[in-house]
Every structure is written in C-alpha cells, then in structure tokens.
Amino acid sequence: MSELPDEPPLARRRTPRTGRRPRFVLPTEHHDERVGEVIEAFLDGPPVAARRAPRPPRRPALRSVRRPIPLDTRPDWDAALRHEDARMARYARPASVLVVRIDNVRPGSADRVAARVGEILRELARETDRVTRAAADRFHILLPETEEGEADVLAERIRAACHEQVTGPQGAAPEILAVPASPPVGQTLRDALLTALDAVGA
Numbered sequence: 001m002s003e004l005p006d007e008p009p010l011a012r013r014r015t016p017r018t019g020r021r022p023r024f025v026l027p028t029e030h031h032d033e034r035v036g037e038v039i040e041a042f043l044d045g046p047p048v049a050a051r052r053a054p055r056p057p058r059r060p061a062l063r064s065v066r067r068p069i070p071l072d073t074r075p076d077w078d079a080a081l082r083h084e085d086a087r088m089a090r091y092a093r094p095a096s097v098l099v100v101r102i103d104n105v106r107p108g109s110a111d112r113v114a115a116r117v118g119e120i121l122r123e124l125a126r127e128t129d130r131v132t133r134a135a136a137d138r139f140h141i142l143l144p145e146t147e148e149g150e151a152d153v154l155a156e157r158i159r160a161a162c163h164e165q166v167t168g169p170q171g172a173a174p175e176i177l178a179v180p181a182s183p184p185v186g187q188t189l190r191d192a193l194l195t196a197l198d199a200v201g202a
Contacts, residue, residue, distance in 0.1 A: 087144075095146060097192050099179050110137065
C-alpha cells in the first residue's frame, strides 16, 4: 500500500513569504449578486418587524381607593382627646376639634340623615383624624396637627358636601352646623370642645 506524502494539513500551511496562514477566499464562481445579498442580510439581521413582536396592550392602572375612616365609640374618642391633650402639652403641637350638628330635621328622618352625615364625615376626614357620634344629632371630630384655620377649611367642605348630598322629606334639606375650635395658650382641647359646643347651641 502506497503511503501518502507527509504533508501538513491545509489549515497549518504557511506561505513561503510571511509564514502566515493563507487567507480564506471564496472561489470565483461564488462572487455573484445572490451571495452578496445573503451576506448583507446576515449582517443586517432579520427585518425590524420580525424582530420586534408587537407589545401587548397596557392594562389600566389600578387606583387605590382610600376607605372611609372608622367611626369611634364615644369612650375611645374621649381617650384619644386626652392623649392628644397630653401630646400638645409636651410637644407644643397644634390640634383642633370640630363639632358638627344637624338641625332642622323632620320627624322620622333623623337617623337616616345622621347616617348619611356620618358617612360624609368619614369620607372627608383624614386617616389621622378621629370621628365619633356624640349625640343623636351631633358628631365630634378630633384633628391632630391642625390649626383652627385649617379646621375651618374642612368645616366648609363638610357643609358643602352635606348641602349637596343630604336631603330631607320632599327635598327639604336639614341645616348642618360645623364649628371648629383650637385651644389658646394655657387651655386644653376639652376647653376648645366646650367653646365649639356652645357655638352650635348644643
């Protein structure tokens, strides 16, 4: 059997001049337009429409709805008032109370009107505020970190909302009295509450 000549593989051959590997060159018959188109398509990649799939439609953003604050029992509200009084005395921080009284209510509709007014108060009050039904026709609101002027803004919003949403028999709207009060220097929130109660005629 004849032996093959001892010749290095093509990949390891060196040119006689430089000793480098010969550069790979396509044969002459491969240099045509089709080969050029294939090479350009390979370099450019697939068409943009094929590479980028259409994005799915965005879902509408979910809105966080704040739930109305709970209605305190009268003992819990009184305890919160004492706690806020102690905090004011120690840290000299502002606070206010707001008394809301329902007047001119037709007989038989007092509970229905009071329930609707209570819902409005819970919706408009902040999460840090405390609301309680102190009597059949009266609500008390404790407003920490609130000056009397800021409490008066809330009182006006309450009056406007009740005027729009609370009606009596045959469209007769009850009168909503909302009076804020802040204790002057040397007095307590209990003193401010008595001042607001006197202003609404309670």
